[in-house]
Amino acid sequence: TAGTITGTTNIDPLPSWNEGPLKTNILNFVTESIDSSGENFITVEDRVAVFDNDGTLWSEQPVYFQFFFAMDQVRGMAATHPAWSKTEPYKSVINHDLKSLMAQGEKGLMKILGTSHSGMTSTEFENMVTKWIDTAVHPLEKKKYKDLVFLPMIELIRFLQDHDYTVYIVSGGETAFMRPWVTEAYGIPRDRVIGSNLKLEFQWQGDEPVLMRLPAVEFNDDGVGKPMSIDRIIGRKPVAAFGNSDGDLPMLQWTASNPKYKSLMMIVHHTDSTREFAYDRESKIGRLDKALDWAKEHQWYLMDMQKDWKVVYKP
Amino acid sequence: TAGTITGTTNIDPLPSWNEGPLKTNILNFVTESIDSSGENFITVEDRVAVFDNDGTLWSEQPVYFQFFFAMDQVRGMAATHPAWSKTEPYKSVINHDLKSLMAQGEKGLMKILGTSHSGMTSTEFENMVTKWIDTAVHPLEKKKYKDLVFLPMIELIRFLQDHDYTVYIVSGGETAFMRPWVTEAYGIPRDRVIGSNLKLEFQWQGDEPVLMRLPAVEFNDDGVGKPMSIDRIIGRKPVAAFGNSDGDLPMLQWTASNPKYKSLMMIVHHTDSTREFAYDRESKIGRLDKALDWAKEHQWYLMDMQKDWKVVYKP
């Protein structure tokens, strides 16, 4: 493995990152971790890196993209549900009135999520997501959602994988929503996606067993849920963790407590209102407040989108 | 990959299996699956095989070995809990009176499981299991539990892995109980172990984050739970599934419904009272009744331990 980095030293593995201490630190961390003669060597099986998704690998404003998916599904179903044009919260969704929908609080949002995410089989849902991600466009950015992924982070994933890191997504979003497209978007295989889950029911449709998606959350993979799912599914403490909000703090703390290795904790700080969005402590979506204090106190790395990223989105 | 099998045709990959139609069928399935010019070719990423653990990869009589572990832990704790010598269900455990314990029904068993499995951190539990598996001995077989693994199945796992199959354990036993020893015992890595789970709680012990194990089941990975966890964690329908009881039937049915590939469903039939144990339809542990009928009706393969296995345990 030591040969790998030697062979690539002349090619910048992170071309979308501006030169500076942050980039140098990432390069040094990985270089040291594969040097079997150094004190910071990490065995291949322990090279586990975890990435949050929303706000870390792609944008998440003005609402999580999975919620745009939910609203698009409801609008697609509206023709066969004529009563919705007069019934909230569907009416606001059909009228593209996000403000009015938000004003209805969590109950309205849950109804939209339930209607769009349950009552179909896991296979049917996968097909819905695949169709949506291939065609749907973000209302503000006017780009496909799958093009609103952060190129610097994709380079970082690839750089880690090229040095025998096993890279997982550990997200509050639903596993079944991410799985259909993350391989193409990020180069992360289907079985390395950990997220929230709905309850399922094993049913027969004629001779065919199916998993029916029920309108109930089985596991919420956010906050303290993240170290739990890491322990349950990966079974190793990561050596590197990347997030962007308070919901990632326990995952970052868990990684920082790795007893065997020096670990790498990094937070995407959304500082770029021109190229993306600027938000942190006061944001409803992707609030970065406690984790920002903690990061500063513990010398974790803040990726300042404006300063550190030469490019934001894939061109 | 086609070269792999050519290079090994002279060496029997399944030496502990008797010659016969069953062994031939296994060899043919794998050989065809890696032949990219044939109609039964399976792409590498779809080569997913799932194995039940108790009764499929190691023995499970007279009770699941995880329950022997539980009783051993309780006995180890007895010195610091003097009242237990007069209190059921602990008294029966301390006296090695399995019959009296069983007579107390599920409530007694749950108490023993709760006492032995919760109230410690995930790391502490891992250490308990590691210590136990390295030393504990089966009361009837007079061998270490880790030596009561089925050599023919280990050869089969290795054979599949050698042909780029990704092999998972999908067991009703607890993930955290299997993970510490399955790599040494079966050659299956830690992150390919799917099982039942206890609820966890993220806590701080001083500066150290820990996951505390709570006395409550979060997910029961048995019966219909198996296709659910396969869908949630693997995200692909298997092409091969191996089990031994009615609790594996939904997993086998799920695998049989693979829409893209010819799949392989096999059941270990415990027919050998001399070398192991003989049981099926009437057994409390590992009951094989509905799945036996279903297997016969659907021409799934029954591995007849007495006839098909030249060797049972690792020598």
Ligand SMILES: [Ca+2]
């Ligand atoms: Ca996030």
Ligand SMILES: [Ca+2]
């Ligand atoms: Ca079993």
